[in-house]
Amino acid sequence: MQADWEFEIGAGAPVIDACWPGLVDLRRKPDRIGDIGETALVSALAPALLRMNSASSLVWTAKCDVWAPETIDLDEVDAPGAETKCALACYIDLLPSHPDQWSSPAGVEAYCRRVCRLLTAVAARCCRADLVVRCAVLPAERQTLGITAYLTGCGESEDRASEALSTAVSALADSVGRQAHEEYA
Numbered sequence: 001m002q003a004d005w006e007f008e009i010g011a012g013a014p015v016i017d018a019c020w021p022g023l024v025d026l027r028r029k030p031d032r033i034g035d036i037g038e039t040a041l042v043s044a045l046a047p048a049l050l051r052m053n054s055a056s057s058l059v060w061t062a063k064c065d066v067w068a069p070e071t072i073d074l075d076e077v078d079a080p081g082a083e084t085k086c087a088l089a090c091y092i093d094l095l096p097s098h099p100d101q102w103s104s105p106a107g108v109e110a111y112c113r114r115v116c117r118l119l120t121a122v123a124a125r126c127c128r129a130d131l132v133v134r135c136a137v138l139p140a141e142r143q144t145l146g147i148t149a150y151l152t153g154c155g156e157s158e159d160r161a162s163e164a165l166s167t168a169v170s171a172l173a174d175s176v177g178r179q180a181h182e183e184y185a
Helices: 030-035 045-052 105-120 158-184
Strands: 002-007 059-067 086-096 127-138 142-155
Touching (some): 002 105, 030 045, 045 059, 045 086, 045 158, 086 158, 142 158
Antiparallel strands (some): 127 142
16 A cells, blocks of 8 residues: 655645534544444445544544545556546544644654554555644644545446545554554553
8 A cells, every 4th residue: 555644734734623513523422423424435434433533542533524536646546547447535634632642743753654654564556545744723722733644545446446445544544553552552
């Protein structure tokens, strides 16, 4: 699987808003997973969101979306031309579970590097992950750093693209879970 990361925290860059009105707080109410309509579009999304919002996770999710991108780069998804006929993408906003976890750019950079190392070890084609570090606004007007994880899958058909995206989503959840295990082992 292809994976990369970058910072996007300058003036005018998008900000992760954990206080948006449509927030479904899966940490406190995992039974509301059905309220997230995107989970019907990607089979691995609901289990992944539940894992990433579990008590043992180092992250929690504030928002996600799923869409069909108009174009994708063949090299970035490690796919032959026929496998890029259909594509599906999603993003998941990840925020730190512990207040001081990503308090410095160096801390979130190290986290992204470890997650990307784990993702690139996954033997999967036709999918990729891009982790974008952003400023984030948390409840009580606290600010921190967060990560928007962009995931893409492609295939000969919509079903194959959805399967590839599900592979990427599951790999992200696995990598986040391994981070928690390594951090506290």
